[in-house]
Amino acid sequence: MKKPLTLMIAMMMLIVTACGGTSGSEAETGDADAKDTVTVWTYPVHGTYEDELKELIADFNQEHPHITVEYEMLTWAEGPKKFDVALNAGNPPDLYFHSVDGAYVKTGLALELDAYLTDEIKNDYVPGTLELGQIQGKQYGLPLYQFQWAWGGNKRILEEAGIDWKQIQQEGWTWNEFNEAAAKLTGTAPDGTTQYALVTDGTSLDFIEMLTRNNGMPDVLNASGEFQWNDQRILDTLTFIDNLIDQGYMPKETAAIAPAKRTDMFYAGQAAIISKALPYYDVMIQNRNKDIDAGTVQGEKIEFVLLPVPHNDGAEPKSTMGGEGYVAFKQKK
Numbered sequence: 001m002k003k004p005l006t007l008m009i010a011m012m013m014l015i016v017t018a019c020g021g022t023s024g025s026e027a028e029t030g031d032a033d034a035k036d037t038v039t040v041w042t043y044p045v046h047g048t049y050e051d052e053l054k055e056l057i058a059d060f061n062q063e064h065p066h067i068t069v070e071y072e073m074l075t076w077a078e079g080p081k082k083f084d085v086a087l088n089a090g091n092p093p094d095l096y097f098h099s100v101d102g103a104y105v106k107t108g109l110a111l112e113l114d115a116y117l118t119d120e121i122k123n124d125y126v127p128g129t130l131e132l133g134q135i136q137g138k139q140y141g142l143p144l145y146q147f148q149w150a151w152g153g154n155k156r157i158l159e160e161a162g163i164d165w166k167q168i169q170q171e172g173w174t175w176n177e178f179n180e181a182a183a184k185l186t187g188t189a190p191d192g193t194t195q196y197a198l199v200t201d202g203t204s205l206d207f208i209e210m211l212t213r214n215n216g217m218p219d220v221l222n223a224s225g226e227f228q229w230n231d232q233r234i235l236d237t238l239t240f241i242d243n244l245i246d247q248g249y250m251p252k253e254t255a256a257i258a259p260a261k262r263t264d265m266f267y268a269g270q271a272a273i274i275s276k277a278l279p280y281y282d283v284m285i286q287n288r289n290k291d292i293d294a295g296t297v298q299g300e301k302i303e304f305v306l307l308p309v310p311h312n313d314g315a316e317p318k319s320t321m322g323g324e325g326y327v328a329f330k331q332k333k
Contacts, residue, residue: 105135
């Protein structure tokens with residue numbers, strides 16, 4: 001299967017040629033042998049992604065020695081802010097790892113890719129995947145993967161508290177039912193620290209998006225295309241979260257918890273449930289368990305179970321899914 005990054009780099013060079021005829025490097029230096037440069041901003045998608053990225057770029061450079069690829073590995077906490085500043089200044093990177101955002105398209109800097117997508121490229125994707133990189137039917141990004149967010153639980157803690165996690169998987173649960181379970185899941189961790197029912201990070205909107213979607217707001221916009229963030233359902237969702245903190249079911253310092261700290265708390269048994277558990281968490285935790293068996297990592301082995309996000313009483317349960325990959329941009333100058 002083709003790699004979205006190398007494919008996007010190649011398409012970027014097609015776009016440069018189609019739009020300008022002469023490369024930027026050649027135009028500036030007058031040197032026909034000058035290299036074009038493609039700038040890539042990305043994230044540590046998984047533990048060894050940067051190593052894979054280097055291999056992809058090396059392979060690409062063998063086929064296209066006249067192109068220099070410069071990449072920067074951003075952090076999940078600070079990267080989005082850095083990109084927003086660059087985009088607002090009219091100087092985004094050529095390629096950025098993210099889901100396609102309507103705000104990007106509105107700037108006029110996101111590049112439409114449809115003219116460069118051959119049938120061979122389209123057929124290389126599982127049906128329904130390319131649509132995740134579209135806005136109003138136009139292709140702006142090439143997904144690297146699809147995702148479906150859920151919550152994840154520590155099987156030992158759930159069962160010790162008498163929580164029927166299999167029934168929850170099959171039937172879901174309401175906010176009231178989660179509150180009842182949270183009271184049982186809050187206590188003392190094996191290391192003597194507080195064991196919380198739920199831990200999330202305070203650096204993104206993912207947590208509140210999952211909960212508002214399960215409070216009758218599946219979309220950011222209403223049927224008239226108006227933003228709904230002043231809706232009563234938003235207040236109800238925030239009240240639900242605030243109550244979890246007040247009751248001690250979530251840490252009071254939640255707003256300051258980074259994603260890595262959230263994961264560390266779950267690994268340490270300081271939280272029964274972790275928010276935004278992507279399905280590949282299974283693999284991460286299985287690898288960690290192997291490292292514990294090998295003696296290279298200290299800690300308790302965890303049996304991990306995926307759990308649906310609870311929904312408000314009277315609201316329909318909703319899942320959160322999408323796709324992330326690379327989006328191409330031009331610059332104002």
